[in-house]
Amino acid sequence: xxxxxxxxxGLVKPGGSLRLSCAASGFTFRSYSINWVRQAPGKGLEWVSxxxxxxxxxxxxxxxxxxxxxxxxxAKNSVYLQMNGLTGEDTAVYYCVRERIPWNYGSAGDHWxxxxxxxxxx
Amino acid sequence: xxxxxxxxxxxxxPGQRVTISCTGSSSNIxxxxxxxxxxxxxxxxxxxxxxxxxxxxxxxxxxxxGSKSDTSASLAITGLQAEDEADYYCQSFDRSLxxxxxxxxxxxxxx
Numbered sequence: 001x002x003x004x005x006x007x008x009x010g011l012v013k014p015g016g017s018l019r020l021s022c023a024a025s026g027f028t029f030r031s032y033s034i035n036w037v038r039q040a041p042g043k044g045l046e047w048v049s050x051x052x053x054x055x056x057x058x059x060x061x062x063x064x065x066x067x068x069x070x071x072x073x074x075a076k077n078s079v080y081l082q083m084n085g086l087t088g089e090d091t092a093v094y095y096c097v098r099e100r101i102p103w104n105y106g107s108a109g110d111h112w113x114x115x116x117x118x119x120x121x122x
Numbered sequence: 123x124x125x126x127x128x129x130x131x132x133x134x135x136p137g138q139r140v141t142i143s144c145t146g147s148s149s150n151i152x153x154x155x156x157x158x159x160x161x162x163x164x165x166x167x168x169x170x171x172x173x174x175x176x177x178x179x180x181x182x183x184x185x186x187x188g189s190k191s192d193t194s195a196s197l198a199i200t201g202l203q204a205e206d207e208a209d210y211y212c213q214s215f216d217r218s219l220x221x222x223x224x225x226x227x228x229x230x231x232x233x
Contacts, residue, residue, distance in 0.1 A: 035222065044124065044227040045160070045168065045211050059221045095167060106215040106222070108158035108173035115167055
């Protein structure tokens with residue numbers, strides 16, 4: 001069974017940093033692209049970042065470019081999102097999402113984690 | 123302001139048919155990128171409902187269907203049921219932004 005489990009969320013002050021982790025299991029981790037998607041309270045879904053299966057392609061939304069860094073550890077079957085320079089606009093539930101098609105990117109997200117809440121407040 | 127435009131809300135009575143539109147542009151849907159649809163029950167993670175414009179994952183009832191034309195796409199739900207009450211999001215890829223884009227979401231109310 002495919003599972004994605006996010007961790008690392010919490011309360012952080014404006015300007016602070018946080019690192020989210022996404023632990024994957026139940027599939028060949030290295031073969032699939034992983035996305036981070038966030039949802040602010042009461043708002044819609046916003047794509048944040050993508051790391052392709054080969055780590056060759058890494059993309060960010062303009063809203064986080066230069067502040068967030070996505071990475072992957074094949075040995076630990078994990079993807080990370082390092083978030084720096086956090087503001088209130090970054091308050092959201094962050095979902096780790098596996099794409100449907102292996103060795104590709106930009107396909108549908110067929111498995112989602114339960115989400116990790118990040119709250120930026122003084 | 124979302125890159126893909128959806129109506130904020132739609133409603134229908136049990137048994138009826140509703141459609142949800144998703145309008146994009148020449149840099150996403152119109153560029154030939156596939157459209158995907160997700161269903162989200164409040165308080166839970168989104169679930170893939172339709173992928174690649176009109177394909178259903180295993181377990182999704184055939185009451186749900188998708189279509190795509192030019193710079194827009196649609197999700198149709200027939201035989202509305204109370205359990206269909208949820209938020210629905212469309213998604214595609216945008217070549218100008220080099221990333222995925224979502225619609226703003228549509229709240230479906232079953233009357």
